[in-house]
Amino acid sequence: xxxxxxxxxxxxxxxxxxxxxxxxxxxxxxxxxxxxxxxxxxxxxxxxxxxxxxxxxxxxxxxxxxxxxxxxxxxxxxxxxxxxxxxxxxxxxxxxxxxxxxxxxxxxxxxxx
Amino acid sequence: xxxxxxxxxxxxxxxxxxxxxxxxxxxxxxxxxxxxxxxxxxxxxxxxxxxxxxxxxxxxxxxxxxxxxxxxxxxxxxxxxxxxxxxxxxxxxxxxxxxxxxxxxxxxxxxxxx
Numbered sequence: 304x305x306x307x308x309x310x311x312x313x314x315x316x317x318x319x320x321x322x323x324x325x326x327x328x329x330x331x332x333x334x335x336x337x338x339x340x341x342x343x344x345x346x347x348x349x350x351x352x353x354x355x356x357x358x359x360x361x362x363x364x365x366x367x368x369x370x371x372x373x374x375x376x377x378x379x380x381x382x383x384x385x386x387x388x389x390x391x392x393x394x395x396x397x398x399x400x401x402x403x404x405x406x407x408x409x410x411x412x413x414x415x416x
Numbered sequence: 417x418x419x420x421x422x423x424x425x426x427x428x429x430x431x432x433x434x435x436x437x438x439x440x441x442x443x444x445x446x447x448x449x450x451x452x453x454x455x456x457x458x459x460x461x462x463x464x465x466x467x468x469x470x471x472x473x474x475x476x477x478x479x480x481x482x483x484x485x486x487x488x489x490x491x492x493x494x495x496x497x498x499x500x501x502x503x504x505x506x507x508x509x510x511x512x513x514x515x516x517x518x519x520x521x522x523x524x525x526x527x528x529x530x
Binding site for chain 1 (some may be wrong): 450458460462465467508509511515518519521522523
């Protein structure tokens with residue numbers, strides 16, 4: 304079946320602009336996660352959605368970052384007023400329930416110039 | 417807060433040789449433990465996981481890992497490495513009761529010499 308998909312695959316933006324990243328999880332997966340991977344580093348947890356529960360936003364680095372998820376489908380991660388330190392690969396993962404293994408998408412590479 | 421340490425940033429092995437990648441974690445309870453592999457241009461692929469039970473777990477591609485509570489370790493092993501195993505390997509810890517959001521190590525880059 305189809306895996307987790309993310310779009311765009313690459314995004315170059317100017318400092319100060321807003322960007323929106325999209326994640327389509329595996330159908331039927333109730334849990335969805337966003338992570339950030341800076342160059343040469345491991346992944347950092349950003350936010351977690353589980354069904355209709357309130358999201359766990361404990362990993363968001365600043366109030367410029369926000370995310371939404373409609374039901375158990377697509378999620379968008381929005382970064383407002385982008386900064387150069389936001390340059391990273393943003394990875395989305397979904398899992399059929401929690402706890403369970405997470406299935407990762409290919410990521411969106413964000414470059415802020 | 418939980419943390420994961422992968423002490424080896426780079427490892428080079430010859431094809432056919434055995435491999436062990438180290439992972440140590442810090443967490444107050446028994447964690448969920450994972451190993452993922454990331455090849456260039458590819459997403460993260462799960463190699464194996466530990467939730468409970470048998471402390472020696474088998475994964476895909478001939479990999480195995482052993483959970484040692486006394487050493488807070490979850491080292492990844494493979495008896496004979498293939499050139500296609502060259503990639504970056506990440507160990508991760510999931511919080512029990514915390515939605516299983518993962519904390520990752522910084523990764524170990526594996527190079528395989530032919």
